Amino acid sequence: MATIKELSQREDRLEGGHRLCAGCGASIAVRQVMLGAGMTPVVVGCATGCLEVSTTIYPYSSWKTPFIHNAFENSAATVSGVESAFKALQRAGKIPADKEMKFVAFGGDGGTYDIGLQSLSGAMERGHDMVYVCYDNGAYMNTGIQRSSATPMGAWATTSEVGKVGQGKPMRRKDLTSIIAAHNVPYVAQGSISEWKDLTAKAEKAFAVKGPAFINVFAPCPRGWRIPYNKTVESASLAVKTAFWPLFEVEDGEWKMTTRRVTRENRLPIEEFMKPQGRFKHLFKPENAELLAKIQAEVDRNFDYVLKRCGQ
Amino acid sequence: MATQKTLAVTGNVLVAEAMRQCAPDVMGAYPITPQTTIVEEFAKFVANGRVHTEYVTVESEHSAMSACVGASAAGARVMTATSSQGLALMWEELYIAAGMRLPIVMANANRALSAPINIHCDHSDIMGARDAGWIVLFAETAQEAYDNTIMAVRIAEHPDVMLPVMTCLDGFITTHSIDRAQIMDDETVKAFVGDYKPENALLDTDNPVSHGNFAGLGGPYFEFKRAQRNAIDRSAAVIESVGAEWSKICERPFGMVEGWGMEDAELAIVAIGSTAGNARHVARELRAQGVRVGVLKVRCFRPFPFADIAEALAGCKAVAVLDRSESFGAEGGPLFLEVRSALYDRAERPAMVNYIYGLGGSDVKLELLRQVYSDLSDLADGASTPGRLVYLGAR
Numbered sequence: 001m002a003t004i005k006e007l008s009q010r011e012d013r014l015e016g017g018h019r020l021c022a023g024c025g026a027s028i029a030v031r032q033v034m035l036g037a038g039m040t041p042v043v044v045g046c047a048t049g050c051l052e053v054s055t056t057i058y059p060y061s062s063w064k065t066p067f068i069h070n071a072f073e074n075s076a077a078t079v080s081g082v083e084s085a086f087k088a089l090q091r092a093g094k095i096p097a098d099k100e101m102k103f104v105a106f107g108g109d110g111g112t113y114d115i116g117l118q119s120l121s122g123a124m125e126r127g128h129d130m131v132y133v134c135y136d137n138g139a140y141m142n143t144g145i146q147r148s149s150a151t152p153m154g155a156w157a158t159t160s161e162v163g164k165v166g167q168g169k170p171m172r173r174k175d176l177t178s179i180i181a182a183h184n185v186p187y188v189a190q191g192s193i194s195e196w197k198d199l200t201a202k203a204e205k206a207f208a209v210k211g212p213a214f215i216n217v218f219a220p221c222p223r224g225w226r227i228p229y230n231k232t233v234e235s236a237s238l239a240v241k242t243a244f245w246p247l248f249e250v251e252d253g254e255w256k257m258t259t260r261r262v263t264r265e266n267r268l269p270i271e272e273f274m275k276p277q278g279r280f281k282h283l284f285k286p287e288n289a290e291l292l293a294k295i296q297a298e299v300d301r302n303f304d305y306v307l308k309r310c311g312q
Numbered sequence: 313m314a315t316q317k318t319l320a321v322t323g324n325v326l327v328a329e330a331m332r333q334c335a336p337d338v339m340g341a342y343p344i345t346p347q348t349t350i351v352e353e354f355a356k357f358v359a360n361g362r363v364h365t366e367y368v369t370v371e372s373e374h375s376a377m378s379a380c381v382g383a384s385a386a387g388a389r390v391m392t393a394t395s396s397q398g399l400a401l402m403w404e405e406l407y408i409a410a411g412m413r414l415p416i417v418m419a420n421a422n423r424a425l426s427a428p429i430n431i432h433c434d435h436s437d438i439m440g441a442r443d444a445g446w447i448v449l450f451a452e453t454a455q456e457a458y459d460n461t462i463m464a465v466r467i468a469e470h471p472d473v474m475l476p477v478m479t480c481l482d483g484f485i486t487t488h489s490i491d492r493a494q495i496m497d498d499e500t501v502k503a504f505v506g507d508y509k510p511e512n513a514l515l516d517t518d519n520p521v522s523h524g525n526f527a528g529l530g531g532p533y534f535e536f537k538r539a540q541r542n543a544i545d546r547s548a549a550v551i552e553s554v555g556a557e558w559s560k561i562c563e564r565p566f567g568m569v570e571g572w573g574m575e576d577a578e579l580a581i582v583a584i585g586s587t588a589g590n591a592r593h594v595a596r597e598l599r600a601q602g603v604r605v606g607v608l609k610v611r612c613f614r615p616f617p618f619a620d621i622a623e624a625l626a627g628c629k630a631v632a633v634l635d636r637s638e639s640f641g642a643e644g645g646p647l648f649l650e651v652r653s654a655l656y657d658r659a660e661r662p663a664m665v666n667y668i669y670g671l672g673g674s675d676v677k678l679e680l681l682r683q684v685y686s687d688l689s690d691l692a693d694g695a696s697t698p699g700r701l702v703y704l705g706a707r
Binding site (some may be wrong): 081 | 384386404
């Protein structure tokens with residue numbers, strides 16, 4: 001992997017001046033992932049969502065690289081079309097045969113776990129030489145914090161309200177990373193914006209493989225999580241330390257934890273991740289102790305599953 | 313030197329041949345009856361190395377059009393084909409393809425929409441998408457489906473237009489029936505369609521551009537829509553000139569509308585697609601008996617050739633508009649509404665009646681068309697008053 005000095009000299013392809021909120025995890029995710037592409041030209045596709053609306057307000061664009069937004073559920077299909085065009089035009093001799101180009105699609109968890117799952121599955125199965133990056137902030141943030149299948153159990157959202165009988169989202173999260181790993185694509189990983197080195201190294205691998213790659217990036221949303229804008233990275237770090245968000249990769253079917261720091265023994269209790277966030281506030285009432293225990297059990301179950309897959 | 317070969321083929325095979333000759337860089341392929349044989353034929357070209365096309369076997373029609381949008385924005389010549397539910401599933405992407413001004417060419421095998429499920433011909437699919445901003449050409453025969461496909465490439469990619477074009481052919485009737493048709497030699501088609509030279513291509517990484525930007529919050533969304541309106545208005549002249557150019561090569565006529573007997577017709581049928589042939593057959597019989605009847609076939613539905621239609625029909629006494637789709641709750645079918653509107657500014661207007669016919673592949677028998685002319689005769693004589701809407705041949 002490139003040194004931090006080398007990385008610091010690479011041009012940011014997502015420029016400042018965009019309209020994402022202060023402390024937004026999505027732009028951090030994009031910058032860390034894009035560093036992994038090195039100096040190779042990259043075409044970026046993006047699903048409808050915060051990242052798209054805030055970076056491409058006509059007549060401006062924050063992207064110093066070719067960019068396409070099509071709709072909400074289809075950034076994978078759209079970028080698969082771009083990549084297909086590249087292959088065909090190279091075959092036709094209209095693009096030099098030795099020209100290198102990378103293709104990456106971004107989508108939030110709503111655009112990836114939910115409405116874009118079919119499009120993503122199709123693109124992965126077809127084997128396009130592209131990277132798909134989900135920036136997972138655990139809800140539909142662009143439309144105003146509605147629950148998605150990535151929303152953690154117990155979290156408040158405007159469509160999983162807290163009231164006399166409702167205590168936030170009752171269901172567990174969908175395990176998207178495993179679903180994509182089950183496509184047997186060459187590279188799948190889970191990263192977090194709090195672990196820049198780990199994430200950029202994963203992005204380097206994802207861009208380097210021939211064929212489809214997928215990275216699920218944990219990217220907090222201060223607005224939706226009800227945390228101060230300067231707590232984004234800390235919150236992401238706590239997700240890693242509590243094993244809510246295990247860091248791992250699947251290379252040609254081989255599962256591997258990419259950090260040894262978090263173990264079954266030393267992982268922090270899930271409260272450490274949840275307590276600072278307003279969306280979990282209701283769970284700390286005494287009457288919800290049982291629910292909190294259920295959430296801890298769910299986090300442990302998932303961590304055990306990942307460890308097992310990784311042979312630990 | 314242009315050379316043509318006469319074949320006995322289905323419409324779908326000919327459409328696939330036309331696509332091969334136009335050499336798309338990318339094709340989105342997904343099966344749906346009765347379109348499937350187009351992408352199947354094309355798969356053989358791919359397997360035999362006859363095309364350089366990247367054949368993208370998507371997992372849905374929504375992704376077919378999504379991939380086409382990506383590929384077209386990338387700077388490729390792009391084609392696909394669909395039908396019915398597939399077109400309906402693409403609906404969102406149809407608007408995006410047109411709004412992003414991408415010259416995608418798509419064949420649509422006209423088929424009824426569910427429910428109840430039905431696989432046979434009617435025009436409900438395309439009529440549901442008629443306001444999406446696509447140029448829409450209709451074929452009566454396999455030959456026209458072939459010619460339209462080739463012309464569509466030139467029309468879509470014309471710098472004055474830059475809009476997607478849909479070429480419609482009637483499901484099973486035209487897609488699957490073996491018809492006599494002529495196929496042009498590859499070199500002539502290649503020279504006619506030329507090379508696509510995209511502007512603002514995504515793959516031009518030295519000059520990065522952003523596609524699909526946000527134009528709300530007081531942005532120029534409204535002005536972009538006017539630009540789109542201007543483009544489809546301008547496309548009429550391009551469709552005519554490309555048609556004239558192709559006519560000269562293949563020696564087959566092309567017009568936005570095609571009249572038979574319309575010079576002095578008193579009673580006329582307006583129709584789209586394969587039914588025009590049946591109507592002409594009946595019109596010939598009646599002409600032989602001295603009845604002044606005519607048929608007006610609409611070949612281009614978007615842009616709608618309202619001036620040509622008004623001109624052709626203004627002198628008639630009674631006109632029947634045949635709609636192979638419904639606009640439930642409206643005054644009539646989509647074609648009727650537009651044809652009647654086209655005549656509004658005329659001082660003299662014929663009496664008009666709307667027939668909804670052939671939904672879900674319901675047979676368009678000759679006696680039904682004889683009945684239409686007979687009704688028109690009563691209407692012209694004042695023996696009956698115009699009905700709002702008639703379900704022709706419904707049991």
